[in-house]
Amino acid sequence: MSRLPVKKTYKLFIGGAFPRSESGRTFLADGQNVALASRKDARDAVRAARGAFARWSGTTAYNRGQVLYRLAERMEARSSDLAAVAGGRDEVERSIDRVVWYAGWADKLAQALGGANAVAGPYFNFTIPEPTGVVATIAPDEPPLEGLVSRILPALVSGNAVVAVASETSPLAAIELAEAIATSDMPGGALNILTGRRSELAPILAGHADVNAIDLTGANGDVAELERLAAGNVKRVVRGMPAGESLWEIEPLVEMKTVWHPVGV
Amino acid sequence: MTDIEPRTDGGLEWTYAPAPESRAIVSFEERYGLYVGGETVEPRSGEWFTSASPATEEPLAEVAQAGPEDVDLAVGAARAGYETWSGLRPSERAKYLFRIARILQERARELAVAESLDGGKPIKESRDVDLPLAAAHFFYHAGWADKLEYAFPNRRPRPLGVAAQIIPWNFPLLMLAWKVAPALACGNSVVLKPAETTPLTALLFADVCRQAELPPGAVNIITGDGSTGAELVRHTGIDKVAFTGSTEVGKAIQRELAGRGVPHTLELGGKAANIVFEDCALDQAIEGIVNGIYFNQGHVCCAGSRLLVQESILEPLLGKLRGRLSTLRLGDPLDKNTDIGAINSRAQLDRITELVESGQAEGAELYQPACELPERGYWFPPTVFTNVAQSFRIAQEEIFGPVLSVMTFRTPAEAVDKANNTAYGLSAGVWTEKGSRILWMAARLRAGVVWANTFNRFDPASPFGGYKESGFGREGGRHGLEAYLGFEG
Numbered sequence: 001m002s003r004l005p006v007k008k009t010y011k012l013f014i015g016g017a018f019p020r021s022e023s024g025r026t027f028l029a030d031g032q033n034v035a036l037a038s039r040k041d042a043r044d045a046v047r048a049a050r051g052a053f054a055r056w057s058g059t060t061a062y063n064r065g066q067v068l069y070r071l072a073e074r075m076e077a078r079s080s081d082l083a084a085v086a087g088g089r090d091e092v093e094r095s096i097d098r099v100v101w102y103a104g105w106a107d108k109l110a111q112a113l114g115g116a117n118a119v120a121g122p123y124f125n126f127t128i129p130e131p132t133g134v135v136a137t138i139a140p141d142e143p144p145l146e147g148l149v150s151r152i153l154p155a156l157v158s159g160n161a162v163v164a165v166a167s168e169t170s171p172l173a174a175i176e177l178a179e180a181i182a183t184s185d186m187p188g189g190a191l192n193i194l195t196g197r198r199s200e201l202a203p204i205l206a207g208h209a210d211v212n213a214i215d216l217t218g219a220n221g222d223v224a225e226l227e228r229l230a231a232g233n234v235k236r237v238v239r240g241m242p243a244g245e246s247l248w249e250i251e252p253l254v255e256m257k258t259v260w261h262p263v264g265v
Numbered sequence: 266m267t268d269i270e271p272r273t274d275g276g277l278e279w280t281y282a283p284a285p286e287s288r289a290i291v292s293f294e295e296r297y298g299l300y301v302g303g304e305t306v307e308p309r310s311g312e313w314f315t316s317a318s319p320a321t322e323e324p325l326a327e328v329a330q331a332g333p334e335d336v337d338l339a340v341g342a343a344r345a346g347y348e349t350w351s352g353l354r355p356s357e358r359a360k361y362l363f364r365i366a367r368i369l370q371e372r373a374r375e376l377a378v379a380e381s382l383d384g385g386k387p388i389k390e391s392r393d394v395d396l397p398l399a400a401a402h403f404f405y406h407a408g409w410a411d412k413l414e415y416a417f418p419n420r421r422p423r424p425l426g427v428a429a430q431i432i433p434w435n436f437p438l439l440m441l442a443w444k445v446a447p448a449l450a451c452g453n454s455v456v457l458k459p460a461e462t463t464p465l466t467a468l469l470f471a472d473v474c475r476q477a478e479l480p481p482g483a484v485n486i487i488t489g490d491g492s493t494g495a496e497l498v499r500h501t502g503i504d505k506v507a508f509t510g511s512t513e514v515g516k517a518i519q520r521e522l523a524g525r526g527v528p529h530t531l532e533l534g535g536k537a538a539n540i541v542f543e544d545c546a547l548d549q550a551i552e553g554i555v556n557g558i559y560f561n562q563g564h565v566c567c568a569g570s571r572l573l574v575q576e577s578i579l580e581p582l583l584g585k586l587r588g589r590l591s592t593l594r595l596g597d598p599l600d601k602n603t604d605i606g607a608i609n610s611r612a613q614l615d616r617i618t619e620l621v622e623s624g625q626a627e628g629a630e631l632y633q634p635a636c637e638l639p640e641r642g643y644w645f646p647p648t649v650f651t652n653v654a655q656s657f658r659i660a661q662e663e664i665f666g667p668v669l670s671v672m673t674f675r676t677p678a679e680a681v682d683k684a685n686n687t688a689y690g691l692s693a694g695v696w697t698e699k700g701s702r703i704l705w706m707a708a709r710l711r712a713g714v715v716w717a718n719t720f721n722r723f724d725p726a727s728p729f730g731g732y733k734e735s736g737f738g739r740e741g742g743r744h745g746l747e748a749y750l751g752f753e754g
Contacts, residue, residue, distance in 0.1 A: 117742055119724035120401065127728050127742065133711075212733065224524020231519035233688070234512065234531065234734045248420070248752070255732050256744050259707045261717040 010034045010171070012041055012195060013178035015048035016188020027196070030085065030172050037196035042163070042204045045192035049134045049161035050210055052189030057131045057159030065106030067185045068157060072099040074180035082180075085172035086145035094243075095149040101245050102153035109158055112247060113254065122263045129254035131159035132236060133212035136205035138198060140218035140242040144170035145177060147242050151217055152191060154240070154249035160213075163192045163205060167218070171195040202226055209233045213253055217242055281594065284601040286388045290375045293465060296327040299335055299488065300471035302342035303481025309334040314490070316464055319385035320598050320607035320642040328464045331487040333496050339456045339485045340502040343427040346482020347454035351424050353480070355411035355452070362407030362450060364477040369400040369442075372473065376466055380438055381598040383465040385607030385643070386561050388599050398723055399442035402741075405725035406446035409746060413451065416743045421753035424452030425528060426504030428749065431494045431518075432467075433510045434460035434609050435564040435665075441467055443740045444507050445484060446725075451749035453505065456485045458497055462610045464488040495521075503527060507748065509566070512663075512689070512734050530738025530748040532566065532730055534663040535691030538684035539569030539720060540674075540706065542697035543578045549718065550696040551585050554669070557694060557720040559593065559647050562605055563667040564613070566735075567692035569720055571660060573680050576673045583651065583671070590634040590647050597639075605667060608643040617645050617666035624650050624659035629670070655686055663689070677702060681709045690732030694720045713739070 011018040012035045023038035037045075059067070075082060075096045083089045105112075114128040135155040140147040144167035155162050166174030178193050194201055199221055206214050206229035213236035219226055230237050238252045296313065298305040310332030315324045331339070350358065369376065373396040380391040413422045428448040432440035437459055448455050459467035467486050474484050487493060491514070498506055498521050506529040508518050515533040522529050539557045541550050557569025574582050598606035608614040625631055629650040636646040645666055653660050653670040660670050674680040684693055693712040695703055703717045713731045716722060723729065728739035738748045 115743070117724070117726045117728070119722075119727050121722070121724070123719065123722060125724070125727050127744065130708075133733075227523030228520045231516045231523065234516060234519065234533065234736060236737050255713060256728050256730070256739050257707070257713060257715065257732075258728050258742075259715045259717060260719055260722050260727070261703065262719050 010175045010195070012037055013175065013181070013191070013193040014041065014045045015051070015192065016182065018178070021196070030170060032172060034171050034175075034195050037194040037201060039200070039204050041194060042201050043208070045163040045194055046134060046205070046208055046210055048189035048192050049163050052187050053133060053161040055187045056161055056190040059159070061107035061109070064157065064159060065103045068099060068103035068106065068153070071181060071184040071186065072096050072103065074184050075099065075177070078176065078180050082145060082173060082176050085170070085176050087143050091143050091146050095146045098146065098149050098245055099153055102157045102250075105247065105250060106157050109250065109254070113251060114256070117258070124261050124263055125258065127256050127258045129158060130257050132253050132255050133160065134210060135160045135162050135213045135215060135253055136208070136211045137162055137164040137215040138202050138218040139164055139166055139174070141167045141169045143243055145173040147218065148174050148177065150241065150243045150245065151215055155215070155253045156191060158250060158254045160253055161190050163194065163211070165198055165201045165205070165218070166193055166195045168196070168198050203229055206230045206235070207232055211235060213238060215240065281602055283597075285597060286378055286599045286601055288378055288382060288599060291379045291382065293326040293379070297329065297464070297468040297488070299329050299331055299339065300468065300484070300486040301339045302346065302485065303475070305471070308332065309338070314461070316383055316462065318382050318642070319462070319609050320639070322641055325383060326465060328468070328488045331489040331493045335487060336493065336496045336500055339487045340427060340497075340500050342482045343454040343456045343485050344502060346480065346485070347424075347426055349480045350449070350454050350483040351452040355413070358449065358452065359407045359410035361477055361479055362403050362410060362446060365473060365479070366400045366403035366407060368473045368476050369396065369403060373397070373400065376438060376469060378599065379469055380466050381606065384434060384437055384463045385598050385609055387603040387606040389601055389603070390561055395436055395439045398725070399439045402442035402446045402725040406450035410450040413746065413750065416746055417750070417752065419754050422451070422750040423753065425749060425751050426453060427502060428453045428455050428505040428507060429497045429500070429503040430455055430457045430507045431497065431510065432457065432459055434463040435561060435566070437463040438466040438470065440509055441470055443509070447740070447745050448507070448749050449483060451746055453749055454483050454485070456487060456497060456503070458487055458489065458494050461490040498522065505529065505749065508532070515736055528748070530730075531736035532738070532740060533734065533736035534689055535566045535568065535731065535735050536571060536661065536663055536687045536689045537567055537569045537692040537694065537712065538571045538573050538710075539694035540573045540680050540684060540696065541575065541578070541582065542699070542702065543575040544698050545696035546698060546718070547578070547582065547585065551582070551589050553694060553696060553718070553720040554586060555589055555593070558669045559605055559667050560721050562608055562645070564609055564665055565721065567714060567721065569694050570664060570669060572669055572671045573683055574671060574673050576675050579673055586649065587632065587634065590649070593634070593647055595636055595638070595644065595646060605647060608645050608666065611643055613665065614643040614645060617664055617668060620659055620662060620664045621648060621668055624653070624657060624670070627654075627657045627659070629653045629657060629659060655683060661687055677706060681706065685711045688734040691735035692716065
C-alpha cells in the first residue's frame with residue numbers, strides 16, 4: 001500500500017524560527033514554493049541578528065568552535081537531504097569539511113591575527129580581533145550549499161551575527177542548512193537566512209544602518225550602487241572566494257581592538 | 266603674548282613669566298609651489314592661497330591651490346616614481362626611511378615650531394608628541410620595508426601602486442608620517458594632500474625628502490582645499506586611498522570609490538567615552554580626563570569628549586576637575602608653559618561655538634574657568650557641560666574642540682550601554698583600580714582603542730583605527746601595513 005509523503009514547506013530562518021515571509025509571497029524554485037522575503041523580513045532578520053550578537057560574540061572561542069563543529073555533525077546527519085537539494089554528495093562533503101575547517105579557527109584567531117605590541121613607554125599594549133557586528137552576506141548562486149557555507153562560516157567563527165541571502169536560483173539548500181543550524185546550539189538569530197530576490201534584498205541590507213559589514217561575493221547587477229549604499233554608515237564591504245577556505249576570509253570581518261594599560265608599581 | 270596674570274597659591278601671589286620658544290629657527294618661504302616628481306613646481310591652476318597663524322591671524326606663506334591639471338601631473342609623477350621606488354631592493358627602501366626618520370629628529374625643533382605657528386597647537390605638544398612620534402613612525406616602518414614576507418607569511422605581499430593620501434589639520438606632520446611611512450615601506454608611491462589650514466610642515470617635509478635624496482616621484486605633495494582632495498580621489502590613476510578626517514567626508518569618499526575597486530582605509534570621527542569608576546585613582550583620572558579632552562584643544566578624533574562618571578563620585582570629581590581647569594594656561598602656542606593653544610581656524614571656532622550654544626539651548630549646564638582670551642586669533646576656553654542627556658547634540662556629535670560633556674552611570678553595564686550609544690567607535694577610556702573590571706569593560710566597548718588608566722597614547726607599533734562609523738582599516742603595527750599591500754596568497 002502506497003503512502004503519501006509529507007512534503008516540506010520552505011520558509012525563512014529568522015531569530016531561530018522558521019517564519020513565512022510577512023508579505024505572504026512565495027516564488028517557485030527547484031519545483032517548490034519558496035518564501036519570497038520582503039523588505040520587512042530583511043529588517044526583521046537584521047533586528048534578530050543584532051539581538052543575538054551579544055550572546056554569540058560573548059561565547060568563549062572554544063564554545064563557539066564546538067557549536068560550529070556540531071553544525072558539521074548535524075549536516076553529516078542530514079547529508080542525504082542536503083545532497084538532494086545541493087549539487088550532490090560531493091558538494092555536501094566539501095561543505096561539511098569546510099565547516100569543520102572554520103570551526104577549528106575559533107580559538108586560534110586571537111593568536112593568528114592579534115598580538116602584543118612593543119610600544120615606547122611603560123605600557124602593556126595588545127591587539128585582539130573582535131567580530132565586526134552584524135554582517136549581511138549575499139551568497140553566490142552556485143554552488144548553492146558550499147557557496148553559502150564558505151561565506152557565512154568566516155563571519156560566524158569570530159562571533160559575528162549574520163543575515164544571509166541564499167542562492168536565488170537554488171535556495172532549497174540554504175533552508176535545509178538552516179534546519180541543521182536550528183539543532184546545532186547556535187543561539188537563535190546568530191544566523192538568519194532569507195530566500196528571495198537579490199535585487200530586492202541586497203539594496204535593503206546594503207543601506208541598513210544597523211548592518212556593520214556586507215559581503216558582496218554573490219552580488220550581481222548594480223554592485224556599485226550597493227557599495228554607494230554601504231557608505232551610508234561606513235560599512236565594511238567584503239568580497240571573497242565563492243567556495244574556498246582561508247584565514248584571510250575571516251580577517252576582513254573582524255575589527256582589531258587595541259588595549260593599553262600602564263605598567264608600574 | 267598673553268598678559269602676565271597674578272596667581273595665588275598658599276597665600277603667595279605669583280605669576281608666570283612668558284617663556285616663548287624662539288621662532289627664529291623657522292624661515293618660511295614667501296611662496297610654496299607643489300612638490301611633484303621631486304621638483305617644486307608652480308601650480309598650473311595659477312591659484313594661490315595664504316596659510317596663516319590661527320593664534321595671531323598673521324599670514325605665514327602663500328601656498329599653491331592645486332587644480333585638476335595639477336592633480337593629474339602629481340598622479341603621473343607618482344606613477345613614474347612608483348616604477349623607480351617599487352623597483353628598489355627593499356633593504357634600500359628601508360634605508361631611505363631610516364634617513365627620513367633621522368632628518369626629522371635632527372630638524373625636530375624647527376618642525377615643531379613650524380607646526381605650532383601654522384596650526385596653533387602648544388609648542389610643548391608639537392615638540393614632545395608630534396615630532397618624536399612622526400620620527401618614530403618612519404623609524405618603525407623603515408624596519409618593515411625588507412621584512413614584509415615575515416609580516417604576511419605565505420601571502421606574497423606586493424605594493425598597490427600610487428597611494429592618494431588626504432590628511433587633517435589636527436596633527437599635520439604626524440598624520441603625514443602615519444600615511445607616508447607605511448606607504449613607502451610597502452613600496453608604494455604617494456600623492457599627499459595636507460589640510461588647507463596646515464600645509465606648511467608638509468611642504469617642509471618635501472625638503473626633508475630632498476635631503477634624504479629620496480627618488481623623485483616617490484613622494485608628491487599637493488596643497489589645496491577640499492576640492493583638491495576630491496579631485497585626487499576622483500582621479501582614475503590612483504590605486505589606493507587613505508583618508509583621515511571627518512565621517513561626513515569619509516562617507517563621500519567611500520561613495521565616490523563605489524564600484525571602482527580602489528582599496529581604501531578611512532580614519533574618521535569619534536565621540537569617545539572616558540569612563541570613570543568610583544574606585545579609580547582619582548588624581549590620575551583627573552589628569553587623564555584633562556589630557557583626554559584638552560590635549561591639542563580637543564582637536565583629536567579620539568578625544569575623550571564624553572565623560573561618564575559613576576554617580577557616587579560625581580561631585581568630588583567635578584570639584585577636582587574645576588580646580589585643575591583653573592590651572593590650565595591658554596595662549597601663545599609658542600610659549601612653553603601653554604597648555605591650550607589656538608583653535609585651528611575661524612571655521613572650526615564657529616563650529617565649536619555653535620555646538621556649545623546648542624548645549625546651552627538644550628539645557629546643559631556650562632562651566633568655564635576664568636580665562637582671558639587673546640584679542641587676535643581664534644580661541645575657545647576649556648569647557649565642561651554637566652546635566653547632559655544622551656540625546657543632546659553635545660553628547661552625540663563630534664565637537665572637535667575643548668568641550669567636555671559629563672554624564673553619569675550607576676553600573677558597569679549601564680556605562681557600557683552609554684559608551685556604545687553613538688554611531689562612532691574610535692576610542693574609549695576606563696579608569697578603575699580593579700583589573701578584572703578593566704578587561705570586562707574593554708571586551709564590551711565597541712571601539713578600536715581602549716585606554717585603561719591612561720588616555721591619548723600613540724605608538725607606531727600600536728594599531729589605531731575605528732569601529733562603526735569611525736572608519737575602517739588600521740594605522741600602525743603589522744595591521745597598518747596591510748592597508749598598503751596586495752596579496753597573491
